[in-house]
Amino acid sequence: MKESTFKVDCSYCPIKHRAVCARCEPDELEILNEIKYYKPVAAGETVALSGERVDYVASVVSGVASLSKSLEDGRTQMVGLVLPSDFIGRPGRETIAHDVTAVTDLTLCCFHRKPFDKILEELPHVRERLLEMMFDEMDAARDWMLLLGRKTAREKIASFLVLMVNRSTLPKELFIAPVRVDLPISRDAIANFLGLTIETVSRQLTALRKDGIISLEGNREVIIPDFQALKDEAGLSD
Amino acid sequence: MKESTFKVDCSYCPIKHRAVCARCEPDELEILNEIKYYKPVAAGETVALSGERVDYVASVVSGVASLSKSLEDGRTQMVGLVLPSDFIGRPGRETIAHDVTAVTDLTLCCFHRKPFDKILEELPHVRERLLEMMFDEMDAARDWMLLLGRKTAREKIASFLVLMVNRSTLPKELFIAPVRVDLPISRDAIANFLGLTIETVSRQLTALRKDGIISLEGNREVIIPDFQALKDEAGLSD
DNA sequence: GACGCGCATTGATTTACATCAAGGAAATGA
DNA sequence: TCATTTCCTTGATGTAAATCAATGCGCGTC
Incomplete structure (x- = not known):
């Protein structure tokens, strides 16, 4: 070939x-x-x-x-x-x-x-x-390693979202709420990334949604009304 | 100063x-x-x-x-x-x-x-x-990262011991059983290394001892009668 | 439109590990 | 010698996340 x-x-x-x-x-x-x-x-x-x-x-x-x-x-x-x-x-x-x-x-x-x-x-x-x-x-x-070894599932998800935002958004855009991110990977891949199962990823995403930290549009788009609030959930250091 | x-x-x-x-x-x-x-x-x-x-x-x-x-x-x-x-x-x-x-x-x-x-x-x-x-x-x-995200406590401990052996023993010495290793760090440090608690580290070490995979001499010395058996416990890949 | 397929969500249950709580053994020091 | 501390082990209990099990939803295909 x-x-x-x-x-x-x-x-x-x-x-x-x-x-x-x-x-x-x-x-x-x-x-x-x-x-x-x-x-x-x-x-x-x-x-x-x-x-x-x-x-x-x-x-x-x-x-x-x-x-x-x-x-x-x-x-x-x-x-x-x-x-x-x-x-x-x-x-x-x-x-x-x-x-x-x-x-x-x-x-x-x-x-x-x-x-x-x-x-x-x-x-x-x-x-x-x-x-x-x-x-x-x-x-x-x-x-x-810090994330994998010591963070809770909720902190892991929040950290992941923060990472996605930081890698795809210009710093100055972060001041214009709400921030939007397109997740480049499936739930399954997120789970493999975070050392979790797909079910836990799903549950934590809906938990963050119910708590008003994020909202979800389709399966791949996340809207973050208050980026600082999300960072607080991530346990900082990213 | x-x-x-x-x-x-x-x-x-x-x-x-x-x-x-x-x-x-x-x-x-x-x-x-x-x-x-x-x-x-x-x-x-x-x-x-x-x-x-x-x-x-x-x-x-x-x-x-x-x-x-x-x-x-x-x-x-x-x-x-x-x-x-x-x-x-x-x-x-x-x-x-x-x-x-x-x-x-x-x-x-x-x-x-x-x-x-x-x-x-x-x-x-x-x-x-x-x-x-x-x-x-x-x-x-x-x-x-693989260890932190996906291995069980027992696999983590076994992997850690394998790592210690590999870093402190010459390859050819591995054929002369039993292998001895001196742990350079405390239980507490091992726990921080593996993303576990000190109690879990202690319990898993005694579990491996009871299963005949290792024996302990004092707090810092580990004797491994069959290195391959230990590697099998580690889930391979180290 | 009905079917199947791949993903995601949600619920019920189990379990591995953490947490809480006592003790023991070796080292340090008066 | 006996305190005191430090480090480790062991046991009882709690809990976060895994596992097991449906169900839902979008999407392409026949």
Whole structure:
């Protein structure tokens, strides 16, 4: 099966200010451009499986992907939510230790792994930016550990909504109530993200609704009349 | 209060093969050496607090430290266990987002932060190694998220013991049963690490003992007659 | 329009772990 | 030596979330 892949010019790239290439000079972009190709992935499709060989690393240009790990009996935990500009893959290693799945339709800006490893040695701006992104990801992971280990179901849901708002809304928009967010993932995926069951997610969402903290429009849209009230429910620290 | 700090020659450094400086050439070590100082920290002391300014980054030469985050009401989650050769701090940023505490007496090999940031730009081997260490830490964090979100108390305890064995025992020694481990942290710290209470930790340890998976000698030493049996209890994947 | 299918909600019940409450054992110190 | 403290274990009880089990709702298909 031939994969449909193609190349695109960087100048109109929507993630050029945040992705791993954000700090690059034009000549550096030119070098990256030579090992790059775009790759669409349909919602629901597997991008890579744990332990599997992957011969590229990539930036997410558009769409949402999830990183997850499972126990043999099927219990699954999402260990990362990958949004546009985020980086997928591990340079210098052929395999990854988690599954990567397209949650929505996805556009990846892929770099062949071996030449990318070489570029990492040669282009300081790529390496610098990647290191910074890893530190940010590590901080987010630590916040998530606090959530998974110590927060109640209600706090988990509230934290999740706060995260969704922060990642999809400009800071200044937060002052214009009500805030609206479109949830990018299903109840089931939220449950896997928060270390809960789908039933608990559903119950806590309706509980927050009954308490007037949020209101729901359809299954995917959440309206938040008072963002501070929601943050208070989240136990702070995100 | 004057801090007691001092400098030490790198050639006998016990962590020189794994720390952030592991890939350095002699001339690079020389440069690092100029901004470095040793710093002892007593068990129980705080190394740094969340949000606080820290003017150094450091490698742990000996001892164990913990990274933790708390909610306002006191619930605490350990988000990292820092062992010898591990790196503490965030280059390029003045503050960190978690508390760092000395679990045992600690020896830190500190680098003044600002010159270290500069060195990171200039010495590719440091940057390279740091990036690799961050990826490893990220993988470990993801394993931990799976544990926190989806494992039972018994699996958590077993996973913790497996981790302790893997970090303190050479692979080939695992074939010589029984394996012995010294737990570096108290029950209370284990509870904070695993997202449990101290009582549950205690109960699960005695349950594993009664089932013949482990035996306990004093409060800190664990003997594992059959390491594979313990791994089976851990739900695999560590 | 009726059927099936995939998601989400809601209710009843169970259970794993937390919380509350006592004690025991080893370390520290007068 | 006996307090005192610190750390750990064990037991009784409570509870938050899981599990089990219907039911509802939108949506595409025949």
